[in-house]
Amino acid sequence: MGTKALVEQLMSARQQLDLASRLLAKPTPETLESCSSVLEAAGRQLAGCQPTFRQQVGNAAALEE
Numbered sequence: 001m002g003t004k005a006l007v008e009q010l011m012s013a014r015q016q017l018d019l020a021s022r023l024l025a026k027p028t029p030e031t032l033e034s035c036s037s038v039l040e041a042a043g044r045q046l047a048g049c050q051p052t053f054r055q056q057v058g059n060a061a062a063l064e065e
Helices: 003-025 029-055 060-064
Strands: none
Touching: 003 029
């Protein structure tokens, strides 16, 4: 995975985390279930890009995201 793909993955994960935050703002059993799914997906996405992230140490564009 190159820098561009890594940045896209990180941006997507951030969007998922933003969605989870919005869901938690008005907690109901349904939104908490949705939030759990969103957080699990974001965690999997971040774990999947971790090897590439290690390769990008010092890359300002990747670290900025």
